[in-house]
Amino acid sequence: MRYPQGGGLTAERQQFREQLRLQAAERFERGDASALIAKDLRVSVRSVQRWRRTWSEGGPRALRSQGPASLPWLSEEQFAQLERELAQGPAAHGWEDQRWTLSRVKTVIGRRFQLTYTVQGVRKLLVRHGWSCQVPARRAVERDDEAVAGWVKEVWPCAEGSRRPVEPGSSSKTKPASP
Structure with missing residues (x-):
């Protein structure tokens, strides 16, 4: 199951799912069929089969919740420190240009806090x-803004006016005046 906002189950929902798994464990002990358990608990048969496999390897204890999938590794205090580091700019951390990238932020986190994040995690x-x-606008190094402005003023209006001529039999919306 995927969660579109990047979150997981709430604590209440996690507890509810754990209760379902423990109910299924009781039914496994009685020898109930997976399809019947799935129907009664209103879950998929595949989930029940997966739970049964886990239960057979580790018993009911193996079906207990493991807690949240991941916790934020950086505390609020550490994140405030990270923001101060980022405010110093990339040059203070050894990069030549003044552009932060996710991989650079990842490197700063690794150096400062000895934590490993993925780029998507950052x-x-x-x-x-x-x-x-924010993605910087890319412009050619050779770009001459004055030449572009002159072209827009002088050449573009002429180019705009030179459209296909309207002739009898053309598919233009406007019809030429009748003689």
Whole structure:
């Protein structure tokens, strides 16, 4: 099951799912069929089969909740420290240009806090704290803004006016005046 906002189950929902698994464990001991258990608990047969396999390997204890899938590794205090590090800029951390990338932020987290994040994990961490990803506009090094402005003023109006001529039999919406 996927969660579109990147979250997992709430604590209440996790507890509810654990209770379902433990009820299934009681039914496994009685020898009930997987299809019947799935129907009664309103879950998929595959889930019941997976639970049965886990139960047969580790008993009812193996069906207990393992807790949240992942906790934020950086505390609020550590994230505040990270923000101070980022405010110093990339040059303070050894990069030549003044552009933060997710992989660079990942490197700073690794150096400063000895934690390993994935690039997507860094993105989620930053978004969760109100940061947004911004892609810089790419422009050619050779770009001459004055020449572009002149072209837009002088050449573009002429190019705009030179459309296909309207002739009898053309598919133009406007019809030429009748003689």
